[in-house]
Amino acid sequence: MLDKKHIFRRMNFIIFISYSFLSILNDLNITTIPLPFDLSVCIVLFLCFNSIFEQSNDHHKNNKL
Structure with a gap:
């Protein structure tokens, strides 16, 4: 069964790709949808969330040992 962290990571990835x-x-110039922030900001947020x-995850693994 999927936990909340796994779902949130997957949603983070889908949002980043889209x-x-x-x-x-x-x-x-195929679309003219105004985007609220630059792609570099999106990359930084994606990397921050993943880290x-x-x-x-490392913390939980260490607690189980």
Whole structure:
């Protein structure tokens, strides 16, 4: 069964990919959807969230030992 952290990580990845795709389409002038922030901000947020999840997973693994 999926836990909340796994679901949140997956949602984080899906949002990152979709935002990246929209940003690329905007750069190619295929769409003109106004994006609230730059792609670099999205990349930083994605990496921060992933590092938070990795740290919490390591913490839980260490507590089980």
